[in-house]
Amino acid sequence: QANPLAELTHKRTLSALGPGGLRRERAGFEVRDVHHSHYGRICPIETPEGPNIGLIGRLAAYGRVNRYGFIETPYRRVIHRLSIDDEALIGHDVAEDIVDPETGETIVEAGQAVAQKHIKAIKTAGVEEVDVKPFVTDEIVYMSADEEDHFTIAQANARLDGRRQFTETRISARRNQKFIFSNAKRIDFMDVAPRQIVGVSASLIPFLEHDDANRALMGSNMQRQAVPLLRPDVPIVSTGMEEEAALNSGQVVIAREDGEVVSVTGDSIVVIGENGPLHYALRKYQRSNQSTCVDQQPIVVRGQKVRVGQVLADSSSTRGGELALGQDVVVAFLSWEGGNYEDAILVSEELVRNDKFTSVHIEKHEVEARDTRLGPEEITYDIPNVSEDALKDLDERGIIRVGADVQEQNILVGKITPKGEKELTPEEKLLRAIFGDKAREVKDSSLRLPHGARGKVVDVQVFTRQHDRDLPAGVETMVRVSIAQRRKISEGDKMAGRHGNKGVVSRIMPVEDMPFLADGTPVDIVLNPLGVPSRMNVGQILETHMGRACAGFGRQIEDALDAYRRTHKLDELKKSLTHVYGDDKTVAGLKDDEVVELGT
The missing domain is CATH 2.30.150.10 (DNA-directed RNA polymerase, beta subunit, external 1 domain)
Structure with missing residues (x-):
């Protein structure tokens, strides 16, 4: 669940292992190789690089399983x-x-x-x-x-x-x-379609036909590992599968029927259709099983008319209903003072400052109050030998409030555990019975934030034996605290393109020290040009040229193609209307909207 693509491809996995299947130790080259019968059924690109290579695959883009189990x-x-x-x-x-x-x-x-x-x-x-x-x-x-x-x-x-x-x-x-x-x-x-032969991940790689298969394999696998960014970009150079991948991942909110948006808030959208109001609840700051953040944001406004199947809200790693795994940045292929030796990557400080590659991670921390041999543990605000300042963000139960900023070693949940005591004399037992067991010694076993962690509390859940019967044996209360943390890109982070061009950030450079274009635009990332010829993934060079041209146009190539298609359809409609009305001048003098109205 690292991102929507990872979720989608996980559901389309095919395995030759397991009961009645092969064992990876015994499987030879013949069963792992690409076979002609895989054409349009199993992706020849996407497979693991380790011992499972060729034994685990992905369903091709248009493949389906029939009722007999054949693809x-x-x-x-x-x-x-x-x-x-x-x-x-x-x-x-x-x-x-x-x-x-x-x-x-x-x-x-x-x-x-x-x-x-x-x-x-x-x-x-x-x-x-x-x-x-x-x-x-x-x-x-x-x-x-x-x-x-x-x-x-x-x-x-x-x-x-x-x-x-x-x-x-x-x-x-x-x-x-x-x-x-x-x-x-x-x-x-x-x-x-030409993309029929490959799977979803591989079909997201532009100029796939210009990449060596080994690097295309790495590119399709690494797209699934992309961490959701704060404000991702839909790629300028896209293949057209981005929208399909986002819609089918199940992460975006889709209109179930036609209607009008009457209410939009941070956590819900209300659409009134023929059958009355429809409420769409949004997922806010939920933790995925890879500790990434799933947060849906509405992209419609009040009063907007929506059609069935239209995207109402984006999720992590989507923008405008399209898959958006990374950022569009200015890249230079240039050796730069040894800073990008051996696939190292030089990154501009501007990217860090603008939060271009900043991501949100949500970690969960749990504590259990057990019934011990010496007595029950207790979740409480009253913790011995702790200053008032350390307890300022805890509520009366001893649990941290939602929205609190926490640093390492801060108390998240206050808990005390009975200490082991020596054997009591009969006189001490009598005094204990008369005056109660307030005098018993307890130790502080509170849940604290581990070293190196920090963030903001986004969710607190309390489970008790009375309401949750499935708690483990001996556990009376369990508290789960979710903490969101923003992580900026830093030295040592791995970065990758869609063509298997991966590397580690070696240095974050000041903007004034980065190379610049002829018009003075500073470069965002410097890659090593020696990483292209030997790897034979020329697709990255073609993508760079295409991206530069599109950025100059100020719009996506896809928009230009859509406009061309619309113009082409309009021309066809004009020809048809000319045949119907028999007067070329009448149709030619109409505006585009009038032509469409006349045609309908």
């Missing part, structure tokens, strides 16, 4: 022949001449598109099915590894024209374990 992957069906009554026939090129058997006249020549006027003539000729130039449909077929061996499957990036017909004569494809070049007539199916 299936989706393909798009390729059509070679259409019925004469099928409406899809109009507009598609025929593969060979259609000839009228009585007159011998050619109705449609090979390569010519079938029009509405040809249909009647083709029916008259007695032709029931027409061979067309192969084209790809939206029909999705899931197949297991043994089923796909009988078909020829084209790669997802095979070029198609506007009618989804193959444009190339030699198409890269695969059939029965072999990668081949095939012509369009022999293609049966087509991959749905």
